[in-house]
Amino acid sequence: MWLRRGLAGAVVAGVLAAIGVLAGVPLLRDRSQQRLEQRAEREVTATAQLARARLLAAPAAGESTLRQAADGVDGVEVLTVRSDGPGPDPAVRLVFRVRVAKTAASVFGWQRADSTACFAQVVHTDAGPAALERLPCPD
Template structure:
């Protein structure tokens, strides 16, 4: 005498196991693509943000290359860097303070089509006529 129901019980177990696998595959297929798309988009946004910081550092280097330059020359030097918009230039006895905005737009192809990310940041740099250069300061951007 066999315990366990014989051939029909064996088929039922395979049928239940197959059904569970099909359901899991369907749920995985429904959930995985949006999660992967979001992760890919976040990665692109982080790259755009790093590019904003790198562009601000290049602008700082261009500004500090000639600390004795006049306000217009400093404005032109900052404006010559791609993606930089000079917002204000103010002179005081210690030096010149420039506030500028950096905008970066990144696009990338992915399995899900083209993805786009934009990032921007505003920065202030004081260019002193004499002495050590001031640090690059990140500011909230005006609307």
């Protein structure tokens, strides 16, 4: 009698464990993917900040030098460079796209996350502070 109860209890526990695993694995995989996507997004922002630092390091440089400085950062593609020309506060405005692809191994196999964002940076010749502006990317 007690053997039947023990066996029935083990079967019920096994079924519940199987249901838990079947329900839990997709949730864990989704959470792992979300964390990878968040890391990719943070890396996009960090890469944009690196490009900004390189651009602001040489504020008196010309358009081509600033384009080369931004293009020299891995993952950065310069979309437009526009000079405001002579005036009371001459400046160059660069719009660039940052692309990051992250891959990671997990218990669920390889996971991949791609993140893209566009930014604008105005570089004033007087080396004053200039904010990095996040823009919608063109198609």
